[in-house]
Amino acid sequence: MTAPTAGGRVVAPLTWRVARLVERRVETATAQTLVLDVPGWPGHLPGQHVDLRLTAADGYQAARSYSLAGPAQGERIEVTVQRVTDGEVSPYLIDTYAEGDPVEVRGPVGGWFVWQTDGTEPVLLVAGGSGVVPLMAMIRARRAAGSRTPFRLIYSVRTADDVIYADELRRRARDDQGLDVAYVYTRRAPEGWRGEPHRIGLADVNSHGWPPALEPLCYVCGPTGFVETAADLLVGLGHPTRRVRTERFGPTG
Amino acid sequence: MTEPSYLDGNMLDGPLRELLAVDLSATTGRCDNCGMTGPMAGLHVYSHAPGLVGRCPACTGVMVRLVRAPERAWLDLRGTTYLQVAMPPDQRLHPAP
Numbered sequence: 600m601t602a603p604t605a606g607g608r609v610v611a612p613l614t615w616r617v618a619r620l621v622e623r624r625v626e627t628a629t630a631q632t633l634v635l636d637v638p639g640w641p642g643h644l645p646g647q648h649v650d651l652r653l654t655a656a657d658g659y660q661a662a663r664s665y666s667l668a669g670p671a672q673g674e675r676i677e678v679t680v681q682r683v684t685d686g687e688v689s690p691y692l693i694d695t696y697a698e699g700d701p702v703e704v705r706g707p708v709g710g711w712f713v714w715q716t717d718g719t720e721p722v723l724l725v726a727g728g729s730g731v732v733p734l735m736a737m738i739r740a741r742r743a744a745g746s747r748t749p750f751r752l753i754y755s756v757r758t759a760d761d762v763i764y765a766d767e768l769r770r771r772a773r774d775d776q777g778l779d780v781a782y783v784y785t786r787r788a789p790e791g792w793r794g795e796p797h798r799i800g801l802a803d804v805n806s807h808g809w810p811p812a813l814e815p816l817c818y819v820c821g822p823t824g825f826v827e828t829a830a831d832l833l834v835g836l837g838h839p840t841r842r843v844r845t846e847r848f849g850p851t852g
Numbered sequence: 853m854t855e856p857s858y859l860d861g862n863m864l865d866g867p868l869r870e871l872l873a874v875d876l877s878a879t880t881g882r883c884d885n886c887g888m889t890g891p892m893a894g895l896h897v898y899s900h901a902p903g904l905v906g907r908c909p910a911c912t913g914v915m916v917r918l919v920r921a922p923e924r925a926w927l928d929l930r931g932t933t934y935l936q937v938a939m940p941p942d943q944r945l946h947p948a949p
Contacts (some may be wrong), residue, residue: 613869650866664863708865710878711893823858841891848898849859 601793608697615652616640620647620696626717631693631731632668643667645715645740646733646818646846649678649706653688663688666733667707670740674682676704679763681729699753712818712846716744720816723808724752726828727799727821730848731763742775745752750775753807755783755799755825777846780806799825804832809831811837814845823847861895861906867918871925874937876916882933885913892935894918 622634645667652662665678683689696702714722714737724734731754741750756762762782772780783803784796809815819829819837827849833843865875877893888910895906895915903919907930917928929935 612871612873613866644916648862648866661937662866705866705869708869708875708913709862710865710875711891712860712862712877735885844893845860847858847860 601772607773613705613708617701617706620698620700620702623698626679626790627761628755629761630679630763632677632679633692633696633747634675634677635702637674639678640671640676641707642671643676643707644709644713645670645716645736647661647707647709648733649704649708649737651678651692652705653691654703661687661707667736668732668739669736670734670743671676679729681734681763688791711845712817712820714740714816716740716746718746719748719817721749721809721813722751722807723815723817723833724750725799725804725808725817725819725821725833726752726754727825727829728756728761729763730819730821730825730846731847732820734818735764735768737818738771738775738778741778742771747777749809750779751807751809752779752780753783753799753803755785755821759782759787759789779807799829799832801832801835802838804829808833808836811839814842816842818844818846820846821848823849857900858896858898858907861891861897862895863897863899864892864895864904864906864916865920867904867920868927871927876935878938880936881915883908883911883913883915884931884933886911887933 618635618637621636624632648664648666650662654660667681669679680689682693726734726790783799789797819826826845830845832845862877865887868876879892881892882889894909898905906916914929917930919926
């Protein structure tokens with residue numbers, strides 16, 4: 600097997616592998632992490648994603664992309680699934696898919712929305728809702744690699760109850776040196792948070808990001824509208840377009 | 853507010869890696885319509901068509917079309933002048949003096 604690809608390294612074409620569920624963790628009322636065992640998994644880089652494919656009894660197939668939530672641990676990978684009401688795939692994965700059940704996995708894929716653990720430039724992560732998943736993979740990989748690269752995460756959520764990985768982020772903001780975490784609440788803010796609930800704006804990105812002069816790498820992930828807004832703010836502040844990497848999540852589920 | 857209905861070029865990686873040996877998002881492409889050169893990851897991808905359509909983020913010209921059927925795939929790159937792919941160094945192209 601070849602190593603994971605990034606930056607255009609040539610590897611063998613991808614095929615679907617059969618994975619099985621080994622563990623499930625509840626993250627919020629609408630999001631769960633699935634731990635999958637994928638025989639022959641070649642490893643992956645933080646920020647990459649997989650395609651999951653389900654096949655119904657009548658042969659109907661549906662595939663969706665999910666970001667990998669953490670560094671690979673042997674043949675175990677993790678994805679965090681946010682329930683999309685009326686979705687075709689996410690309700691099944693959350694309600695019905697059981698330990699030991701098969702699911703087809705194609706990956707890892709992605710060569711652009713990737714953080715190299717030996718990178719030294721400061722990193723700004725901007726997450727909207729479940730867009731935090733690939734950014735959490737970068738945060739986890741940074742610690743695992745013993746990296747000292749300064750990281751800042753701006754995480755936009757509706758309410759405090761919607762924060763995925765809430766306990767872990769609290770712990771890491773305290774223990775992972777050089778990691779800052781700031782939240783933007785769009786619907787209801789917790790006690791003691793300064794300001795009114797609002798959608799992410801210039802002040803948030805300006806106060807909690809890095810100045811362009813430090814030449815940071817910016818990764819923005821979330822729903823398409825959120826990513827548009829945040830990426831435009833960053834470019835407006837003077838960050839070069841090529842250093843603002845985006846991953847838009849669609850309304851499919 | 854209605855959400856814009858497109859995704860990033862990143863999402864073409866999975867479907868295309870069944871055909872190609874590189875992640876498309878790791879390549880640089882030139883739009884044949886407006887001449888803009890940039891990461892193919894930045895394409896706006898519309899997935900609710902019969903197939904996948906990738907458009908230039910600058911001029912919305914179609915750069916990639918991918919249609920998949922059970923036993924074949926059609927890849928149409930008419931709107932892409934070229935794809936530039938990072939490669940491992942090949943000594944044979946630059947023989948030592």
